[in-house]
Amino acid sequence: MLRFPFDRVDGLEVAPELAAVARSNFARLHERRSTIFTADATRFDRYRDYDFLYIYSPFAASVMARCMARVVESVDDRPRTVTILYLNTCCHDEIVATGRVTFESIARTPHGNDIKVYRLT
Numbered sequence: 001m002l003r004f005p006f007d008r009v010d011g012l013e014v015a016p017e018l019a020a021v022a023r024s025n026f027a028r029l030h031e032r033r034s035t036i037f038t039a040d041a042t043r044f045d046r047y048r049d050y051d052f053l054y055i056y057s058p059f060a061a062s063v064m065a066r067c068m069a070r071v072v073e074s075v076d077d078r079p080r081t082v083t084i085l086y087l088n089t090c091c092h093d094e095i096v097a098t099g100r101v102t103f104e105s106i107a108r109t110p111h112g113n114d115i116k117v118y119r120l121t
């Protein structure tokens with residue numbers, strides 16, 4: 001993500017020890033565009049600051065549904081298009097069940113894994 005001209009490339013991780021590893025990695029890169037938040041994605045209150053979400057199979061279905069509800073709320077709060085990039089798509093149904101998200105395409109990582117691309121408006 002840091003190879004692209006995003007204003008910010010932040011991370012969200014519920015496990016403090018993993019968040020600490022991520023902070024240490026970004027510090028080694030001397031990267032000032034990144035903040036790692038230690039928070040539960042179902043309670044995170046800053047989704048309105050983001051236009052792109054990259055998610056890598058983090059949740060069970062019920063958690064994904066609650067997380068997506070927060071993201072949809074953030075679009076109601078600050079209208080915009082959010083692009084969701086989802087690697088290892090276990091919860092496609094919970095994403096489209098919001099009624100607000102459209103599946104757009106499948107991209108492929110250099111390692112051959114599928115990334116599904118969605119738009120939320």
Ligand SMILES: C[S@@+](CC[C@H](N)C(=O)[O-])C[C@H]1O[C@@H](n2cnc3c(N)ncnc32)[C@H](O)[C@@H]1O
Nearest residue numbers: 012013014015018039040041042056057058059
């Ligand atoms: C497959 S790992 C992905 C790790 C890394 N973010 C990446 O993209 O390579 C999924 C991560 O989601 C985190 N996670 C699980 N439930 C979460 C929640 N409710 N809120 C935030 N992070 C969560 C796990 O602790 C785990 O580190």
